[in-house]
Amino acid sequence: MCDDQRFQDLLDQVNQRSELRLQRERCLSKLLMQIQQSPRLLRNRHPDYYDALDRTLLWVAKKIEGFEPDKPPPTQSEDFMKWVNRYLSWRITELYRSDGRNDIAKSNIPDPTPSLSSLDKLIKDLQAKQLKRTGQEIRTYIEQDPEGILGSCHLRQNSAYNCQVLAVRIHLQEPPATVRAVAAEFGVREQALYTHWRTKCQPLLRLIALRFDEPLKQEIVSPELKESLSQVQLEGHPECNCWNLSEQLLLTNPAVGVQEIAQAMHLPRVADVWQHWEGKCLPILKQFRS
Amino acid sequence: MSIATLLRMPVPLPREAHAKAAQFAAEQATTAKGKQVYLNTLAVYAVHTYLNWLEISTDLTQSDCWQPGLRAIFDIADLAIPEVGLLECRPVLPGDAAFAVPISATDRIGYVAVQFQEDLNTVELLGFVRAAADQLAQSAEQAIAPIEIQLQDLLPLDALLNLLHPEAAINDLRQWLEGQFSEKWRSVEELVPSRFRNSRSGSRSAMGSNSPEQEPRYAEASSVTRATAIQLTQSGQSGQSGQLEQTVVLVVQVLSVVAAENSLNVCLKLYPDQASTCLPSQLKVAALDESGTVILESQPKEESVWTELELLDCRPGERFSVRISIGESSVIEEFCV
Numbered sequence: 001m002c003d004d005q006r007f008q009d010l011l012d013q014v015n016q017r018s019e020l021r022l023q024r025e026r027c028l029s030k031l032l033m034q035i036q037q038s039p040r041l042l043r044n045r046h047p048d049y050y051d052a053l054d055r056t057l058l059w060v061a062k063k064i065e066g067f068e069p070d071k072p073p074p075t076q077s078e079d080f081m082k083w084v085n086r087y088l089s090w091r092i093t094e095l096y097r098s099d100g101r102n103d104i105a106k107s108n109i110p111d112p113t114p115s116l117s118s119l120d121k122l123i124k125d126l127q128a129k130q131l132k133r134t135g136q137e138i139r140t141y142i143e144q145d146p147e148g149i150l151g152s153c154h155l156r157q158n159s160a161y162n163c164q165v166l167a168v169r170i171h172l173q174e175p176p177a178t179v180r181a182v183a184a185e186f187g188v189r190e191q192a193l194y195t196h197w198r199t200k201c202q203p204l205l206r207l208i209a210l211r212f213d214e215p216l217k218q219e220i221v222s223p224e225l226k227e228s229l230s231q232v233q234l235e236g237h238p239e240c241n242c243w244n245l246s247e248q249l250l251l252t253n254p255a256v257g258v259q260e261i262a263q264a265m266h267l268p269r270v271a272d273v274w275q276h277w278e279g280k281c282l283p284i285l286k287q288f289r290s
Numbered sequence: 291m292s293i294a295t296l297l298r299m300p301v302p303l304p305r306e307a308h309a310k311a312a313q314f315a316a317e318q319a320t321t322a323k324g325k326q327v328y329l330n331t332l333a334v335y336a337v338h339t340y341l342n343w344l345e346i347s348t349d350l351t352q353s354d355c356w357q358p359g360l361r362a363i364f365d366i367a368d369l370a371i372p373e374v375g376l377l378e379c380r381p382v383l384p385g386d387a388a389f390a391v392p393i394s395a396t397d398r399i400g401y402v403a404v405q406f407q408e409d410l411n412t413v414e415l416l417g418f419v420r421a422a423a424d425q426l427a428q429s430a431e432q433a434i435a436p437i438e439i440q441l442q443d444l445l446p447l448d449a450l451l452n453l454l455h456p457e458a459a460i461n462d463l464r465q466w467l468e469g470q471f472s473e474k475w476r477s478v479e480e481l482v483p484s485r486f487r488n489s490r491s492g493s494r495s496a497m498g499s500n501s502p503e504q505e506p507r508y509a510e511a512s513s514v515t516r517a518t519a520i521q522l523t524q525s526g527q528s529g530q531s532g533q534l535e536q537t538v539v540l541v542v543q544v545l546s547v548v549a550a551e552n553s554l555n556v557c558l559k560l561y562p563d564q565a566s567t568c569l570p571s572q573l574k575v576a577a578l579d580e581s582g583t584v585i586l587e588s589q590p591k592e593e594s595v596w597t598e599l600e601l602l603d604c605r606p607g608e609r610f611s612v613r614i615s616i617g618e619s620s621v622i623e624e625f626c627v
Contacts, residue, residue: 009583022455023622025344026448029299032343036300050411051304054339061343113308116384116408123324126316135318135327135362142363171363174322178436179393194393202394209359216357289351 007034007077014064028064032057040081042088047111052091059087134212141208142167147254149208153200155193161186163201170197171205203278210285211250219288220246228284234276240265242281249277298405298414299340299447307335308410317358330355330367333379333404336413337369340447346454347372364394374454375399381406382416382441390436396421400453403444417444420453446580448609460609460624463544463554466514475516481539482517482561491568492596497577497586515543519563522570522619536570536616537563540623552606554627559598560590560614568593572616577601580609 013027035041035057043049067083069076114122127133142164145151150164169177169185179197183190210216219225229243240261248256258277262270311331315324334355338348352370354360368376378398380389382405389403403416419439452460465471478487522536543557558577562569569590576587577599590597601610604627611624 006583022451025346025451025455028344029340029447029451030297033297033299048305050302051306053302054304057302057343061345111411113303113305113409113411116406116410119325119328119410120321122312123315123318123328124321126312127318127321127324130316133317133319134358135323138359138362139319167363171365172319174320176365198393205363206360209357209363212359212362213357286352289357 004077007031007038007080010034011067011076011080028061031064032061035060035081035084038081040078040085042085042092044092045111046092046095047113048095049092052088052095055091056084056088060084138208138212139172141212142172142205149204149255149257150201152257153204155188155196157188158186161188161193161196163197163204166193166197166201167205203274206278206282207249207255211255213289216285216289217250220250220285225284225288229281232280232284234267234272237265237267240267240273240276242276242284245273245277245281246285297446298416300412300414301336301340302412303332303336303339303410307332307339310335314358314361318362323362326365327355327361329381329406330361330365330379332406332410332413333367333381333402334369336404336415337377337379337402340415341369341371344451365392366395368395368398371399371454377402377450379404380439384408386441388438388440390438392436396437400450401439402447402450403439403441415447416441417446418450418453419444420449448580460626461542462626463542463556463604464606464627466516466542466544467512467546467554469514471516474518475542476518478515478517478541480517481519481564482541483564486561486595489595492594492598493588493590494598494600495586495588496600496602513543513545515541517541518623520614520621520623522614522616522621537565538569538573538614539563540612540614542625547603553603556601556604556610556625556627557598558601558612559596561596568595569597570616573597574613574615575599576613576615578611578613585610 010027010031014024014031036053044052046052067080069079142150145164150167151162154160154162166182169182170179177185179194180190183193186193220229226243229246230241232242234240245261248261249258258273259270262268262273265273267273311328314331315328318324318327334350334353338350341348349370349372350356352372353368353376354364355366355368360366367379367381369379370376376398378391378395378401380391380401380403382389382403384405384407389401391398391401398421400418400420402418405414405416407413461472461475462470466475517539520538520540522538523534539561541557541559541561543559545555545557547553547555558575560569560573560575571592574587574589575597576584579585586599586601588597588599599612604610606627608627609625610627611622613620613622615621
């Protein structure tokens, strides 16, 4: 059987290449693919079968060097699949045992996994039951722009072409519009609109996104993070440090604008504050995401 | 590469993946946005699972799509690979021939296509496209519309593994013809004494579609030849302790053939190092195709001075590797055409 030969080649290669990480990964990848495509792989209707299979493949990848076939090459593939199935079978038995069903053959547990075509209904139901919907809060915030953060940031030629309008067109509208389509609608140059979008609107939207991240905001006030953030300062301007910026941009209500921060700190360029915030402060905050 | 020829990697989606996807989708404002987030989350989870099998570190919490505000605003499906960057994992729905990379996801190291079917218990990883440095710069400056990637342009997942191991880069033979090689590839004269090059004590194996009268070696439009030393470390033979180091020289000759447009003939030749008089006994050399299957191999006779494998009519995009081994010890060099 040609499947056997393929298995045998891969088994040989994984073992030969155990010292070469890239080559080992490549062979292992193909071996894991071959296992899943093998008609000999144990199947089961338990809804957590795929969890058991995932754990089995992880175990195979870790323990492959410990596989000791009873037979010499080239007939090891049968032994190999028995070895894989033994572990998978144990995992499946554990699933039934934890459900309190010891008789696997008679068990028939319905599969709760949605299908692609049932996703819409599932999501609608989930959203209806969800008490706090961050996505909805953010959508409302962008639509209403209560602090004027997005609306006040616009292309030079026309205040109507501002980040609030763009965010609605590009992100909230369904289906979303492309920058090209919005540029055509507004009658402005595509590149000018895109540059405005990328350099001005996207940083503002990232800022808004973080203002809705409650766990992160709680983390920011922890002494450990406060200390780390305070030490990262804009050169020559110790007051422009990541703690001060985080506090003013994320924790203050209503939000303080970057322009106001720059003025209060006597910084000549607003762009310097943005650059420090995006380049230095955001990567630190990212590390503290839970 | 044709989508039909790509090896699809099935990845099971455990209940935990669906639970996370459902949690993220429930937070969204609309059903359509919820569905986008659900599928993006599963796509990211599938790539994370695959890389974890291979013991490649990933960090879901460092991925922007794991941040509630960012996933609510942007269409993102990024997976953070520590010390490497963000990998975008894009869902592909049944019947799709391409997938779009949103403009908010242009700062990625590459894109993995994740095929969904009606049954959401498993997905298939279709392949990978690397975001080249020039493409990235272009994307950042000019991505007016989402970038569309055709599934037929995807590379096998091996290309992703290559990206995650830059130290084990593949030798690009087209670049060789343009005079670009890494430092380890030297001139033949530097590594192989003329007494070996002129020796008639050797063997040759060939594979490919050139007819015998079409002598490949003399019909080329251009050619380049480079050499590198290959060290093999053998553990002590029975009754001996310690390790035995043996060195051979791999010479690669690339020939661009006039008759076959864009095809290359590649001649792989092994010689002893300068301190030896013949190739080591037990030496084996094999050419392997992209899937790791041996397509040509040779075991030189006792006291041979060289052995040669010739791959004819290698087509653009093809990849192969050469495995040189003595007993349990082996070294692999990889090439693309």
